[in-house]
Amino acid sequence: MELSTRKTLDRAFSGTGMFSICLMTASLLVILLPVFAKGIKAFVFRETIENRKMILEQFHRGDSAALDIEWESARTARQPVYDAMQAFRIELDTLEGSRRRELRSSFREVESALQSLLGPEPGSTLSPLLRNRYGQTRWDRAQVKLQQVLFREAWDYSRPGEAGTRQWIPRKQTFAGTRLEPMFDHLETKLDSMLQPRWTFYWRFLSDDSRDSHLFGGIWPEVLGTLYLTIGAMLFAVPMGVIAAIYLTEYARPGRVVQILRTCISTLAGVPSIVFGLFGLAFFINTLQVSSSKSVLAGSMTLALLILPTIIRASEEAILAVPRTYKEAALSLGSGTWNMILTVLLPAALPGILTGIVISMGRAAGETAPIIFTAAVSVGKPLTLLQTLTQPTPALPWNIYNLATEHAAVEEIRHVQFGMVLTLVVMVLILNATAIAIRARIARRMKG
Amino acid sequence: MNRKYTRFTAAILGAGLTAVTALAVGDKIVIDGSTTVGPIAKAFAEYYMGKNPSVNISVSESGSGNGAKSLVNNACDVATMSRPMKAKEKKAAEGAGILPVEHIVAMDGIAVIVHPSNPVADLTVDKLRAIYTGTVKNWKELGGPDADIVVISRDTNSGTYETFETLVMKKEKMAGKTEYVGSNGASRQRVTTTPAAIAYVGLAFTEGVKAITVDQVVANHETVLNGKYVLARPLYMYTNGRVSDTTHVGRFLNLYRTAEGRRMIEDVGYVPLKN
Numbered sequence: 001m002e003l004s005t006r007k008t009l010d011r012a013f014s015g016t017g018m019f020s021i022c023l024m025t026a027s028l029l030v031i032l033l034p035v036f037a038k039g040i041k042a043f044v045f046r047e048t049i050e051n052r053k054m055i056l057e058q059f060h061r062g063d064s065a066a067l068d069i070e071w072e073s074a075r076t077a078r079q080p081v082y083d084a085m086q087a088f089r090i091e092l093d094t095l096e097g098s099r100r101r102e103l104r105s106s107f108r109e110v111e112s113a114l115q116s117l118l119g120p121e122p123g124s125t126l127s128p129l130l131r132n133r134y135g136q137t138r139w140d141r142a143q144v145k146l147q148q149v150l151f152r153e154a155w156d157y158s159r160p161g162e163a164g165t166r167q168w169i170p171r172k173q174t175f176a177g178t179r180l181e182p183m184f185d186h187l188e189t190k191l192d193s194m195l196q197p198r199w200t201f202y203w204r205f206l207s208d209d210s211r212d213s214h215l216f217g218g219i220w221p222e223v224l225g226t227l228y229l230t231i232g233a234m235l236f237a238v239p240m241g242v243i244a245a246i247y248l249t250e251y252a253r254p255g256r257v258v259q260i261l262r263t264c265i266s267t268l269a270g271v272p273s274i275v276f277g278l279f280g281l282a283f284f285i286n287t288l289q290v291s292s293s294k295s296v297l298a299g300s301m302t303l304a305l306l307i308l309p310t311i312i313r314a315s316e317e318a319i320l321a322v323p324r325t326y327k328e329a330a331l332s333l334g335s336g337t338w339n340m341i342l343t344v345l346l347p348a349a350l351p352g353i354l355t356g357i358v359i360s361m362g363r364a365a366g367e368t369a370p371i372i373f374t375a376a377v378s379v380g381k382p383l384t385l386l387q388t389l390t391q392p393t394p395a396l397p398w399n400i401y402n403l404a405t406e407h408a409a410v411e412e413i414r415h416v417q418f419g420m421v422l423t424l425v426v427m428v429l430i431l432n433a434t435a436i437a438i439r440a441r442i443a444r445r446m447k448g
Numbered sequence: 449m450n451r452k453y454t455r456f457t458a459a460i461l462g463a464g465l466t467a468v469t470a471l472a473v474g475d476k477i478v479i480d481g482s483t484t485v486g487p488i489a490k491a492f493a494e495y496y497m498g499k500n501p502s503v504n505i506s507v508s509e510s511g512s513g514n515g516a517k518s519l520v521n522n523a524c525d526v527a528t529m530s531r532p533m534k535a536k537e538k539k540a541a542e543g544a545g546i547l548p549v550e551h552i553v554a555m556d557g558i559a560v561i562v563h564p565s566n567p568v569a570d571l572t573v574d575k576l577r578a579i580y581t582g583t584v585k586n587w588k589e590l591g592g593p594d595a596d597i598v599v600i601s602r603d604t605n606s607g608t609y610e611t612f613e614t615l616v617m618k619k620e621k622m623a624g625k626t627e628y629v630g631s632n633g634a635s636r637q638r639v640t641t642t643p644a645a646i647a648y649v650g651l652a653f654t655e656g657v658k659a660i661t662v663d664q665v666v667a668n669h670e671t672v673l674n675g676k677y678v679l680a681r682p683l684y685m686y687t688n689g690r691v692s693d694t695t696h697v698g699r700f701l702n703l704y705r706t707a708e709g710r711r712m713i714e715d716v717g718y719v720p721l722k723n
Contacts (some may be wrong), residue, residue, distance in 0.1 A: 128495050128708040129715045155658075157567035163593045163643060163711040164565045286521050294508070341675045359525040372510070377478075379490050380506035381497065391476050392506050406509055406633040408487050408652050408716070 026213075034423070039422025041140075042205050042415045048195035049074050050119055051137035058211055059204075064074070064209035068194055075122075077193035081114070082121060084183035092413040101257035106174050110149060117145040118194060129304070136268020137216065139197035140232025141412065146191055150184055158388035166320070205419055210394075213379055214403060214416050221382040223423060225296070225393030226365055228373060228383065233307060238357060240304070241311030245353075246341060247320045264324040265335045269309035276306045293425050296388035299375020299395075306370050307360035351443045358435035362428045368397040398423040450654060461552030474694050477505045482607050483631040484650035485683050486553060487716040489528050491640060492703050495712065496696075501613035503696050509631065513609030519686055520544050521612040527686040530556065530650065531608030547670020548686045555719040556650050557667035558612055558679040559659040561636065563643045568592045570661045575615050582623025586646060600638050600647035603628045611681045612648050643694050648679075672719045683718065 049070055056062040092100060092107065118125060119135035126133055136142035151170055155164035172184040187194075208218030252258045280302030284290050290298050322345055330340040346353075362445075376398035385392050403410065403417040411419075470647060486509040493505035510518075514525035516537045522544065533541075533548055543550050568590050571579070577585040579597055588594045594649050601622060602609040603711060631634050635647040635668060639657045661685060662679055671677035689697035703709035710720035 030675060059550075100649060127715055128712050129491055130494070132715055153564075155564055155567075160567075160591075161588065161593060162567075163595075164567050166565070166596040212494055213487075285523060293480075293518075293525075377506040378486070381504045383504070387504065388472070391506070392478065394506075402509070405637065406483055406486070406631040408636075409655065410633065410634060410637065411656065 035421050036423055039416035042419025042422070043051065043203060044201050045415070046139035046197040047200040047202070048135065048137055048139055048142055048197050048370045049137040050195065054134045054137055054216055057218065059208060065079060071078055072196055075209045076195055077268065078118060079191050080186050081183050084180055085111070085121070087224070089181040098361045103175065103178070105440065107180070110171060113145060113149040114289070117142060117149060122257055125238065131215050134193070134216070138415070142191065142195055146187070149187060157172070168281060205307050206423065209382065213407070214413050215409065217414070218418055219423065221380055222394045222396045222399050225395040226397070226424070228296045228393060229299050229303060229362060229395055230365045232296060232388070233303035234357070234361060235306050236301055236304035237311055237360065241308050242315050242353060244312050245315030245319055249316055250337065250341060265309045265312055269313070276302055277370040277373050278303070280370060281298055284376060291390045294373070294377065294392035295390050296375055296376050296383065296393050297353070299371045302374045306367065307364050310360045311356045312361070313358070315353045318344060318352020319351060322348040344423065346448065351439045351446070354435055354439045354442070358432050361431050361435065365428050365431065366397050366424060367402055371398055372394055378406070396420050401425065405435070449575050474628065475503045477503060477526065477700055478698055479526045479528060480508045480510060480523045480524040481517040482512040482530040482683070483509040483633065484530040484556060485528035485685070488683065488713055488718060491604065491707065491712040491716050492700065495708065496700050496703065500696065505700070511603070511605035511630070513605035516686070519548060519688065520546055522546060522688065525687065526701065529684045530681065531610045531685060533686060547689045549690055551685045551687070551701055552682040552721065553685050554683045554713045555672050555721060556681055556683050557672040557677045558608060558648050559651055559660050559667050559680065560646065561639050561644050561654060561657040561673055562650050562663055563639055564658045566592055566658065567662060570664055570711050572663050574614055576662065577618065577620060580617060580622050580626065581620050585644060595644040598642050598645040599623065599626045600635055600645055601603065601626045601628050602635060603630055608632065608650060615679055649721070654717070655704045669719050673722060
């Protein structure tokens with residue numbers, strides 16, 4: 001081959017390599033950037049006075065004296081709204097039949113939109129549901145709700161045989177000439193003083209319980225549940241996996257049986273995770289009855305099964321990579337096999353074994369399918385250590401899915417959903433980074 | 449003597465440990481089942497835990513069928529279902545030594561939902577069946593725009609699916625192109641994003657979509673209770689055996705009869721029973 005051809009081929013090859021790396025980085029950015037950009041909104045956002053009130057009443061944090069002062073000024077700003085509503089209620093009864101009916105149904109919509117924006121009207125009976133006790137806690141959501149008070153969404157179906165078109169009809173027009181009319185302008189201009197938005201850094205999103213199915217509060221039960229499940233899975237999988245790897249490499253006689261065993265383990269690694277989930281339900285819960293209902297224990301065992309092959313294979317590779325001379329030196333000095341494994345082989349193989357653990361830890365934290373039937377629930381309290389043996393828990397991967405698909409008010413709580421995604425991604429990153437750091441340190445010490 | 453003493457100590461220790469464990473673990477109520485009843489179960493759970501902080505109530509929404517299976521396997525305390533238990537399930541329960549007791553907690557009307565841009569405002573039950581069997585394929589045939597109907601249904605594990613099958617399909621099969629989704633929320637979201645879609649959901653899941661009238665009757669409090677809305681149905685909670693009012697499960701279940709419980713049922717979007 002000519003030199004120029006070889007050079008071109010060489011360049012083409014390295015070019016393709018660079019391209020695929022760039023592509024990978026780009027797609028990673030495309031995935032990660034929105035996760036960060038949107039997820040951060042769960043932590044940093046403009047909170048309204050309703051949020052401060054909710055936090056004080058539900059989580060007993062905050063300065064109640066300062067809130068009283070703020071609340072007083074917010075109430076003053078809101079009073080004209082409630083006055084206009086009261087005046088309109090009286091006026092409504094004096095209107096003639098058809099106009100009254102028309103305005104009454106529209107007024108009901110205004111009432112409910114206003115309640116959702118500012119919270120219940122003073123003097124009304126409180127609903128047992130938290131979502132009806134507070135107005136909008138976030139300024140961005142408050143803007144959306146304001147639009148719903150100011151405009152009515154109507155669909156124009158006048159063109160036959162075609163899809164309707166959306167129209168926003170200003171309610172001010174509907175209520176023109178009534179005593180409610182000035183309320184809309186007042187609301188639009190004074191919403192600031194009614195809700196008193198302020199930037200906040202809500203780091204307690206991580207450590208607060210969720211209230212009223214994730215409409216308020218944080219995600220602590222999910223975070224704790226994920227930690228329990230991951231650590232639990234490690235407790236089962238790491239000892240079993242490493243011991244199995246030692247057996248396969250040091251004790252088992254090489255031959256057909258070991259070959260078959262290895263194939264089985266590799267096959268196990270390729271089994272879809274939902275199969276593990278169903279197996280966990282059928283075996284751990286229905287047959288062995290490790291717990292009467294779904295539980296963290298059953299979920300951890302299922303996850304452990306899922307990551308076991310990865311740990312076994314990684315540990316095996318790591319052990320096989322330890323130079324023969326290390327082993328021979330130990331044995332020639334009179335050490336027994338067991339002693340040699342503990343004092344020479346395992347320490348030397350530790351970095352490789354840790355890599356396997358790192359990879360599987362990230363996987364265990366993020367898996368959804370194995371825990372659907374064995375451990376995860378949509379709503380529950382954070383568990384104590386003892387409770388993990390018998391009780392199910394919410395967990396990040398499952399609750400992200402649950403909020404995205406099953407929740408009745410998805411649009412209201414997008415920020416919670418993205419906050420959960422961000423937390424899960426960061427948790428996995430931290431887990432991995434820690435383990436990588438430990439690994440680097442051990443490797444350095446080994447060389448040292 | 450010595451051995452006796454040891455045994456005695458062990459027994460005391462054991463009993464103490466059990467007691468401490470029980471105290472530390474606290475009481476739990478595990479609820480599994482319908483995604484339709486989910487909002488009620490979650491609201492009740494929040495309310496009950498607020499009053500009884502020592503109790504941990506966990507709620508899963510995996511479908512009525514899974515709720516029934518869970519109860520039969522004794523894996524939950526309360527199974528929420530949007531359809532009554534089938535004879536087959538009752539028999540399985542009997543075989544497992546479980547006695548399912550039915551509690552009707554609220555009423556619901558299965559709302560037929562379409563995208564708000566869809567001009568179709570009413571469908572008869574027959575037309576609805578025609579859509580789901582695939583005989584009617586285009587919105588044009590129903591006075592709508594010229595667009596192929598995207599038919600969304602719940603999966604067969606769902607109680608809403610089974611109710612719909614009984615009340616609307618009347619033993620006819622759904623068309624092969626029907627798209628099956630796993631929850632009420634998923635049905636709703638599919639419709640909000642697809643202008644030509646049609647789906648059916650529980651009354652609590654109609655935000656942001658257009659619920660059309662069925663046989664000229666709108667689904668609301670009144671029509672569901674007086675039976676004028678043909679797709680009305682009760683929502684259930686099942687327990688193993690009769691539960692006493694002194695237990696947490698019993699008191700939790702009684703919530704639907706209280707004023708607060710009725711208010712919550714109404715606020716999440718369903719219809720509380722008549723007093």
